[in-house]
Amino acid sequence: MLLRGLAAALLGTGLAPLAAWSADAPALMLANVYRPGVRLADYWLSEKYDGLRAFWDGERLRTRGGETIAAPDWFTAQWPAEPMDGELWAGRGRFEEAMSTVRQLTPDDAAWRRIRFMVFDLPAHPGVFTERIEAYGRLVRRIDQAWVQAVPQERVGSHAELMARLDRMVRDGGEGLMLHRGDAPYRAVRNDDLLKVKTHEDAEARVVGHVPGKGRHAGRMGALVVQTPQGLRFKLGTGFTDAERDQPPAVGTWVTYRFRGLNESGVPRFASFVRVRPDAPR
Template sequence: MIGRRRLLWASLLALAAGRPAQAAPPALMLAEVYRQGIALDDYWVSEKYDGLRGYWDGKRLWTRGGEPVAAPAWFTAGLPATPMDGELWAGRGRFELATSTVRSRTPNDTAWREIKFMVFDLPAQPGDFTARLAVLRKLLPLTAAPWVLPVAQQRATTHAALKALMDKTVKMGGEGLMLHRGASMYRGERNTDLLKLKPYDDAEARVIGHVPGKGRHVGRLGALLVEMPTGQRFKLGGGFTDAQRDDPPAIGQQVTYRYNGTNASGLPRFARFLRVRGDTAP
């Protein structure tokens, strides 16, 4: 009964806001953090694109959070019936453009011309990742939709080479690297078959409250009270611009924060706000 009531309220609120009701999030493979010492023999490595996760189910495009993407008809017209997992990306250093474009309920044709769908996996394709990658390379790119591209993959070698590639990627404006284990099947869960390597740790938490500011921040946000997937809560007070303190993330939204390791209780050390996760709604 509670689940039905929540779904009904979500639908009513969505209609009131003038947007479609959110569907159940697609079961996507999520990454763990790469740590030195992991055997790299069977991993493929690619750039980590700083965009929004996009899932094409063969008929429609969805965000990771289960919201339909209001892309122009021409953007999806040439896509195959094959489900595809990838990143809706506007280029290095253009995350805000990608977010505003993909999240808009009314597609901006000019802005969508800047978006590419960088595909890195085929969730419904049988076989391990190496086999799926071979099929993906034959499927893409598409003449009818040149903005849909396969993510370039290369074999990982050593930790030192991986670190050098990450540094080079970050210097060029990239976010980091992703590693896919070649022998892995597609599993819609977080696991070590998919790893991310960035120059800092980051994680996500849900906003559950606003802490009023003090001193020069009186009258606006002092910190966000957030809840981790583990249920642990902490105050996230650093990393905000003045504009973000004046108009903070809404309660219920997912935010990404960066941090430097964890303490004995599992809470992040020196956590700083990074951004609102673009594929979720409050």
């Protein structure tokens, strides 16, 4: 049946339904997009990992939306009570594998052996980010588990050097880079203390409707109608596989889309579907 709900499609698969945005969602720092002119001397640089944001609240791993992640007991055994902010990552270009593993209602032990928790911040630490780098490094060393890793941070001197680093990262299969202001406290809002650096812009929007397909796509989805967190609605009609058009993301699902700037009315230009995003909005 065309346009059947994604939650119904997941029944019997052993996968958790895509996360709803819960009132219990953790308060996390969110990134703006880098733009030339930012004073790079104030920032630390790291890789942007193509995984799923995860928050260790001292007792359990949770998604950005607030749902508990069904990780194996051994994965979080002897983790500290101190909250940790990070990414569950399976390696470059393996987002789908990470997503499938993390969404399993019954954890697949072998699959979780390929997942790493990349720690990049300590939300409860009172210091600025430069101090928190040292603190999360010490914490990870104390945990002493191969699958828990401290995200390396380094400095970058100029916009030209930053763009060269970005080009190398993308050629090597990485998603992009992150800039984190060294003198910033942990603030659970979207702000310029944290910036993402990518070769393209991307964002998240919620599916609010479906447009039937025509021609080759007759009888299945032609486009999604999506709404941004700011309330802007537009159609998203490219970037889908045939299988995704046969079984499109359900209304209420959050998706990531890629675009190239905005037109005069504020609608993203050349918007293209990337993936369902189980841990949005961000």
